[in-house]
Amino acid sequence: MKLYLIGGLGADERVFKYLKLDIETTVINWIEPTPKEELRSYAIRLSEQINQKDKFGILGVSFGGIVAIELSKITKPSKLFLISSVETSKQLPQHYVSIGKTQILNLIPNRFIKPPKSLLGFLFGAKNKKLLEQIIKDTKPKFIRWALNVIINWSNELNYLDTIRIHGTKDKLIPLKGNAIEVKDGGHFMIVDKADEISRLVNERMKYAG
DSSP states (O other): OEEEEEOSTTOOGGGGTTOOOSSEEEEOOOOOOOTTOOHHHHHHHHGGGSOTTSOEEEEEETHHHHHHHHHHHHHOOSEEEEESOOSSGGGSOHHHHHHHTTTGGGGSOGGGSSOOHHHHHHHHOOSOHHHHHHHHHHSOHHHHHHHHHHHHHOOOOOOOSOOEEEEETTOSSSOOOSSOEEETTOOTTHHHHTHHHHHHHHHHHHTTOO
């Protein structure tokens, strides 16, 4: 069985390099969204990277978790892991959604769409600030704008899979709301900062996946 990994907003395989998983993994690479593309359409195109003939699972981090949920509706994985993410749209911080609904994102120039380093460090609670800053630097502003609009307009009330949600108790970007396996003192960047603990939790739940 293979586990497909989806990083956070624009994040690539670098966020997974500290994991020690006892299963074969493949990172799903982000693709360029078309103008005003809806998430389902994007997920359908992204699903081409998954071999659906064999048994598989999906693990999504942050925005990648939202994408993983939409992928699960199309591809039907055996396991779905959400790390530092949400299972339903109601678990999103509602002040983000309210601000986004004002269309203010469309008024922000591309050069200002990325948050400043000081705010990044606070929201992500990252110990490995250098890696976080490099990932954000490498992410295209156009992709960030598209993803933020997708998050604001995402609507999901229920996930039919037996989802395994793992969330940090000190996540400032997406504070824990709803049921999850809690990681003590875990921030939003815990996929890197607490990779050993995340690896253990995933390995335990993949052991009997077949």
